[in-house]
Amino acid sequence: MRTEDFYCDEVLSGETKVKKVLETENVLAYHHTKPFWPVHIVAIPKKHISSLITLEGFYNYLLLELLDLIKKVAARVTKENGACRVLTNLGDYQDSKHLHWHIASGDPLR
Template identity: 70%
Template sequence: MSEDFYCEEVLSGRTAVQKVMETEHVLAYHHTRPFYPVHIVTIPKKHIPSLVTLEDQDNNLLLEMMDMVKKVASQVVSEHGACRVITNLGKYQDSKHLHFHIVYGEPLNKK
């Protein structure tokens, strides 16, 4: 996987995605290779490597992003009764771009 799939593929338009919600600064879309029956990714359109690299000037962007995560999670809970909101850090983070996964169900059998 590339160092930053979200900038290099999604935000550049090279990889088409099914959008769930979008603002000027934040995008939520269905994961291109889902690991769960419902798997939505929310990303900032600005490159931020991870949650722990956020800077003070990113506070408004983070609030906007969390508002979208909340809205998407609310939709998933309304439709399915539950969801998880996940972010990964360090070696668990495949793409070095801040993102949150909103997922429902048990992990799909990936082989």
């Protein structure tokens, strides 16, 4: 069943088990449940924020914490694989309406 917010409804609720990479009190990085790249990690805030462009200024602290976690994961992926990409989707490209970033390496699997 596809939900509007997979991250709140499935991951953060514990309904879908994930393999955690790094976690703080407010943010989580884990291996994607349906990877598009050989190395595919997702980083999310634990608070619902629908997207980067809807983020309210008073949540900037959360964005900084999320970016710090992404930086650490990206450094690890780059060290292990030689390169990585970091991206977020917006608008129609964003399947789940919860701010999330992909840290990925390798050629697409599909």
